[in-house]
Amino acid sequence: MGITERKQKARLAMRTLILDTAMRLFLEEGFEKVTVRRIAGAIEYSPATIYLYFRDKNDILFALHAEGFDRFYRLQQTVLQVKDPWERLRMHARVYISFALENREYYDLMFIMRGPVEKLKAARDWSVGIRSYDFLKENIRDCMAAGYLPKTEVDVAAFAIWSFTHGMASLIIRQRCAMISPDLLSSVVDGAIDFMTARIEKGKMIGKGRRK
Amino acid sequence: MGITERKQKARLAMRTLILDTAMRLFLEEGFEKVTVRRIAGAIEYSPATIYLYFRDKNDILFALHAEGFDRFYRLQQTVLQVKDPWERLRMHARVYISFALENREYYDLMFIMRGPVEKLKAARDWSVGIRSYDFLKENIRDCMAAGYLPKTEVDVAAFAIWSFTHGMASLIIRQRCAMISPDLLSSVVDGAIDFMTARIEKGKMIGKGRRK
DNA sequence: TAATTATATGAACATCGTTTATTTGATGAG
DNA sequence: CTCATCAAATAAACGATGTTCATATAATTA
Structure with a gap:
């Protein structure tokens, strides 16, 4: 036909x-x-x-939402260039933040706005998002296997790390960082990532010379 | 008169x-x-x-916003009952999350919504918020002084920890946790707090018996 | 060519935040 | 007590918004 x-x-x-x-x-x-x-x-x-x-406006927003996740996923894949799991995880965080800050409207749509998500029930509608989340979990598993992180529940660790990065991104995008002077902001963000990753790394005080 | x-x-x-x-x-x-x-x-x-x-609707929203911070600050003060700085910081995180989840509309207004904040420039309008932030920083300073955290920049550590808790709260409130089954969510949140605090604590592998 | 079907639209509905001209009601002066 | 003055309250409207529906247009089928 x-x-x-x-x-x-x-x-x-x-x-x-x-x-x-x-x-x-x-x-x-x-x-x-x-x-x-x-x-x-x-x-x-x-x-x-x-x-x-x-069907309605949110239907349009949701389609953009999906497109945003696609862009995000592709950018995210670039961290695979980094071989060391721990450095890859650190890169992951930096890539996450830079996506958020350089594509604020997208990020807002994907992770903050009420509209696109509210009329959506089916789990398959989240598949593009879950794909990115699984990628993070895989990275975390690698870190655990390589001894950079203790072998706890991957879901818990992933949620914790995701929350951290999302927290920074959303506080900045929704302008809740008045207490930090704008010109210092990016260095505070970098500092926070360093702080968190340095703190999170397993058994760094023992020092068997695992790191390069 | x-x-x-x-x-x-x-x-x-x-x-x-x-x-x-x-x-x-x-x-x-x-x-x-x-x-x-x-x-x-x-x-x-x-x-x-x-x-x-x-003056306009946002003016109303901002007033509620301020009221929310007031409630938040009062609740936050209850952690002072906990004497040990580290346990106090952990309590801080739990109190933060429970305020957010039990007062979702308030939290949204205070930390997520665009409306109340957008027409507001003066730093003094943030004073109620900054007061809470300073309280967190004070707690972090105590933790550093007591050796629970390395003596890094307080602002960086505070922003990192705040981002983590805000991240969890806002992901839940704005319904971005589809990948976590709803009945597991609260245990995952608790787990994430435990994960983060356990990971963050300074030099826990050395074990000079600092903890009680 | 006529009938049918899909596509597009103009006009309307309800709702929103906000403004303006007007009315109401209280206060102070003569 | 009466009248002028001034603030408080409102009705009505303006320009938006998302959305719907009856109508008109264009394309396909019979």
Whole structure:
């Protein structure tokens, strides 16, 4: 059936056109510019048309949310270049923070905003997120195997480490760091990562010369 | 001047009436019920009246924000009962999390929401928040003095620890913990606190019997 | 060519935060 | 006591928002 196939293609093209436009508004003009009417205006369609392709606005936000996780995952994979598990975990934290700070709108959408997530029940909708989380857990397992971390429950350690990095990112993005002077902020963040990783590392006082 | 004094009192009474009502809507019916019109309706005034007492909606949110910090600070002080600095710091983390999870709307307002904070520049508007932060720093200093933590920069350590607890709280409140089964969540949180504090503690492998 | 179906839209609805012109009610002066 | 003055309260409106629905247009099928 060539005809229904073409229609499906057109339908999908329209969906991605809407998404790309929404994304562009998001990145270029920031948060509040993403309104159904503005998206429609940018592609020169009526606002009502949007609703032929997305159930509601959160449906659009969720699609961007998924796209964000995809970008995040790809960036995250670059830490695989680092062979030593411990250094890789440290790199992991730094990459996480820099993604968050250089893609604030995305990060907000993915990890902070209420909208995209609230009408979503199925676990499979989280698959892109869980993939990244599993990657972190794998890294932690490697650290445990190599003796950098004690062999505790991986889920607990992963949640703890994730919470730490997410905490920094979200405090900065949502501007709760007034007590830290802006020009010191990035060095405090680096310092915090160093502090945490140095503190977390297993049995560093014993010193069998494990580190290079 | 008895007359202007009475007027000032009436004015303040109206302000607190509005705030209390906004607060009640917040706590009883959750987030989205706090609208200027609904607040006005609840106290049986016109919406326009609200604007005689608050510049805009964020002005109201900010007042609640401040009230939240006050509650938070008072709860936080209870950790002073714990004499040992290290145990006090651990208690600090647990108290932080339980405040966040038992007062989600408040916590959201204080540490996550964009609204209350965005039109606020003056440092003194943060004073209630900074007071709590200073309290944490004091605790960390005590831990360093007692040898539980290395003597690094207090600001860095405080930011790191705060980020960790805030990270957990905000991930849970904004529902980003789909990968952790809900009935395990609280034990994972406890586990994460244990993991972090156990890992963070200075020189625990040397064991000079410092701990009781 | 006529009937059917998918696509697009204009206009409307309800709601939001906010502003302005107007009315109400209390206070002070003559 | 009456009238002018001033602050408090409001009704009505403005410009937004997300969303829906009846209608019109274009494409496909019979």
